[in-house]
Amino acid sequence: MKTAILPFNSLDDSTLWNNLKEGDEKSFSMLFERYYADLVRYGNSLSPYEEKVQDCIQDVFTDIWVYRSTLQSTVIVKAYLLSCVRKRIARLFERDHIFRKTTSTDSIAFLLEFSVEHDLIDDDYATREKIIHLNRLLNDLPSRQKEALYLRYHQGLTVEQIAEMLDVNYQSASNLLHRGLLSLRKEWKGAFSVFLLLSSGSF
Secondary structure, eight states: OOOHHHHHHSOOOHHHHHHHHOOOHHHHHHHHHHHHHHHHHHHHHOOOOOHHHHHHHHHHHHHHTTTTTGSSSSHHHHHHHHHHHHHHHHHHHHHOOOOSOOSOOOOOOOOOOBBOOOGOOSHHHHHHHHHHHHHHHTTTHHHHHHHHIIIISSOOOOOOHHHHHHTTOHHHHHHHHHHHHHHHHHOOSSSOHHHHHHHOOBO
């Protein structure tokens, strides 16, 4: 009985990651293609300079390839890539003197606008008005709360991963999520779950 061979593009992140560590260019290219769009979108949420964001992402992947033999074997690839892009953009800000000299990522503002899709639910005027209101509530949240919600509900990161990305402890990351959701629950009077709308929204 022959063993089934999985299509290359169906390989999981862990397999591709360890393949690239061994020098497999196809695995490296597959991870690049798999996450490039997400990384661009996230990078653009942190910087208005699209070309520089793309340069940062290219630099991240260049470093991964050059230093592949020193990379850890057990990583959550998506979280690792998002974190690398965030840190690279922070260094770009420092280099360009956009904010005071610091290696902290605290000064990066989250620019991306939330836009929950109203075509995912009932198509009536009242519902549309409620969704417009929810979008306004989301986008009025403090930058760090909005970024934490984006990473949790759109990118699917854990609280631990969000804490590492934002360079805060677990409790601080948990507090950001809790405060953001608390603010939404306080003002949101719609019939639909805030959790459902967050996870189904586009950004």
